[in-house]
Each structure stands twice: as structure tokens, then as C-alpha cells.
Amino acid sequence: MVGAAVGVAAAGMAAGIAAERAVVRRSKRGADPYADEVFGPQARDEELSVELPDGTDLHVEIVHPRQPDAARPTLVFVHGFCLDMGTFHFQRTALARRGDHRMVFYDQPGHGRSGSLQTGEYDLARLGDALQEVISRTAPAGPLVLIGHSMGGMTIMALAERHPELFGDRVVGTVLMATSAGRLRQSRLGLPAVLGKAGAPLLGRAGVPLLPVLDNATRLTGGVFDRARRATSNVAWLLTRRYGFGTDRPSPALVSYVEEMNSHTTTETVARYLRTLYMHSRYPALAALAGAPALVIVGDKDVITPPEQSAEIVRRLPDAEFVTVPDSGHVVMLEHADVVNAALLDFLDRLEK
Numbered sequence: 001m002v003g004a005a006v007g008v009a010a011a012g013m014a015a016g017i018a019a020e021r022a023v024v025r026r027s028k029r030g031a032d033p034y035a036d037e038v039f040g041p042q043a044r045d046e047e048l049s050v051e052l053p054d055g056t057d058l059h060v061e062i063v064h065p066r067q068p069d070a071a072r073p074t075l076v077f078v079h080g081f082c083l084d085m086g087t088f089h090f091q092r093t094a095l096a097r098r099g100d101h102r103m104v105f106y107d108q109p110g111h112g113r114s115g116s117l118q119t120g121e122y123d124l125a126r127l128g129d130a131l132q133e134v135i136s137r138t139a140p141a142g143p144l145v146l147i148g149h150s151m152g153g154m155t156i157m158a159l160a161e162r163h164p165e166l167f168g169d170r171v172v173g174t175v176l177m178a179t180s181a182g183r184l185r186q187s188r189l190g191l192p193a194v195l196g197k198a199g200a201p202l203l204g205r206a207g208v209p210l211l212p213v214l215d216n217a218t219r220l221t222g223g224v225f226d227r228a229r230r231a232t233s234n235v236a237w238l239l240t241r242r243y244g245f246g247t248d249r250p251s252p253a254l255v256s257y258v259e260e261m262n263s264h265t266t267t268e269t270v271a272r273y274l275r276t277l278y279m280h281s282r283y284p285a286l287a288a289l290a291g292a293p294a295l296v297i298v299g300d301k302d303v304i305t306p307p308e309q310s311a312e313i314v315r316r317l318p319d320a321e322f323v324t325v326p327d328s329g330h331v332v333m334l335e336h337a338d339v340v341n342a343a344l345l346d347f348l349d350r351l352e353k
Helices: 007-011 017-027 085-098 124-138 151-162 184-190 210-231 233-244 252-263 267-278 307-316 337-351
Strands: 046-051 057-063 074-078 103-106 144-149 171-177 294-299 321-325
Touching (some): 074 085, 074 124, 103 124, 321 337
Parallel strands (some): 074 144, 294 321
Antiparallel strands (some): 046 057
């Protein structure tokens, strides 16, 4: 997440690294329900690369149902910022076990095993177009359910903004997890105090915008920041726990898994995404989503995309099902996979009735 990926470079320079290591060691003691869980690449039936018009290659994986049924929608999963398709580890496992849906997973540009843009900033509109390219290549016909977490939900909104005709026709359902349609300036993306205190719209002293400065700095010295992040991995782990989870003692294995995804996103990529996320506002695009059932899920302790932002989406989608998960933070689908899976499977079952 933003706190772990961006704040770690600054926070890691602070004194007390030894103390942080001691905190991490204490945090990892005790029983861990996911200590033996094998995270990372999962079984897939197809693996391919989708090339975008600008030359960026996206890594895509497809899981087939045991009994193909053209009437059942293909599920397309879109992950969030500084993460990858592994975000949906438990949902992929549960749905593969059922074996009744075709599933498409991909890593967004600059994330996971996908390529990075060669020039320019990342833009949510371009991410929406990238999602359209993935759909065109992997599911050119038939019904779809789009499932997005955080920036993935914003990507779905960008698709709806640019291709509203898909919704209610091909897109028969939408699942939005821990995301926002706007007002990210108010939450400051959950940035830790070292960055968040710069103030909206992220101005430094003398009113110099922080994002352009950060962007230019990382273009020159991104490798330095990345090495600093790796050298201060204990701080990164603690920031991930703080900004990603809601329970007092989350699974250390889960925290480590999320922190690993964070650490694989370069500082330059992070900087090139921040502006488009910070300026994101797509409330009008929600009108397209109103043409089909929607499920909105959020953790009640999410500090990156707070629950009130999901509530605002539901206010504009009054027929949407709204699930607030107690004691959960931003990675709600990992932290409380049982609750999220139950809601998701029930939603998919109701679509077929």
C-alpha cells in the first residue's frame, strides 16, 4: 500500500532500526493460522501476455471451470496499488475449488509480472483501457463480473466512464472492495504522517507541490530509494501491518505476504501512480454500474479508503449490497477471507437465479 511503499523510504531513515526489529520479532511470535499457507503463484490453465497499444505487456492468467457453461459469467479480477494478482489468493482458491466459473487474473501495469510504461505518468483512464484490452483478449463474448480491490475498483470505474455500454449488457455484476469513487484528498490515501502532514493538495513548504517533486526525484534516484526500502524491511513490515490491517494482531504470514508484494513495486512506479490516484474522481461513472447488481465490501478499520467512501458509492448505487467487515483494514479479502468469500459466493449464486 501507499504507506508501506512510499513512506518506508522516509520512515526507514529514522533512528531506532534495532528497536523496530525487536517489535517485528515480538509481533511474529505466537500462533499464526496461515503459517503453513503457500502464498505466491497458483495453478492456472492458461498463461499469456496482453500487449497494450503503447507496447506495455500485461501478465495474464486464466483458470477454467470443470464444466464450461457459456451462461455463467467470466470473473475478471483487478488488483490494487502496489499489489498484484496474488491479492485474491483466497478468493481464487475458493472459486477454483468450486470449479464453476472461468476466472481471469492480470497484473496491472508496473505491478507483479507486467511491464512498466516507458514514458509518462500512469493514468486511471489508461488503466481502464488496459482492462478493456484484457477483456477483449480473454473474454471477447459472454457475460462478465468485474471484481476490483482499491485501485482495481477505480480501474473498473474508469472502464465504466470510457465504455458505459458494457455495463448492464456484458457486465452483469460488479464487486468493489475497499475502494473509492473520489475524495481521496480528504483521506490522503492513508499516507503516514511523514508525507500526509504536507497537507492537501500535498504541498510542501513554500507551496511547492510534493507529487511533482517526488516524481522527479525518483526518476533520478529511484534505485537509491528502493535500496533504502530493502535495507529497512522491518519498518516496511510494520507500516504494512499498520496501513493494511485492522486487527490488533494480524497473521504475520499475511503481513509478510502483503509487504512482499509492496516491495516488488519500484519507487519510480509508485511516484508515477500517485498523481492519478490522488486526483481520482469518478462519481458520474457509477451511473453505468447501476445497470447491474453490485456488491460493495469494506473493512471498518480501513485507513486508506475509509468506510465512508464505500458508503458514498452505495448512496449512489442504492440497490447495491453493502458489506462492512468488522476489525478489518484495507486488505479485507486477505485479512477476513472467510467473510469476503461468503459474500462473494452468495453474490455470484444470486446472479444466476
